Amino acid sequence: MPVSITSAAIKNTTASGLSVKWDGGQFIMIITDKGLISCGIIDKDVVARVGYAAAIAYGSPEKQLVTVEDLLGATISEVTVKAKELGVAPGMSGREALEKLSG
Secondary structure, three states: OOEEEEEEEEOOEEEEEEEEEEOOEEEEEEEOOOEEEEOOOOOHHHHHHOOOEEEEEOOOOOOOOOOHHHHHHOEEEEEOHHHHHOOOOOOOEHHHHHHHHHO
């Protein structure tokens, strides 16, 4: 099972991209000190219960979210209350959300 950690440079900071692949699936997320952006594999309500900001984008069979760049280019569909407080909103790109979570 390949696991990779990459850097995602945003503004004046760097976030960590985590990608895990297995036979038949994968997930990708980008993690900052203030929150994370993820594909739909995580449960935003669970993340919200621990008070962490999360923004979630969904891929499709035609446009899977596999790389950090895929996630940065995806449209955010759901956010936690904490993410909203930091200025993240559904409809913005993953890159825009990451800028809010890195500021």
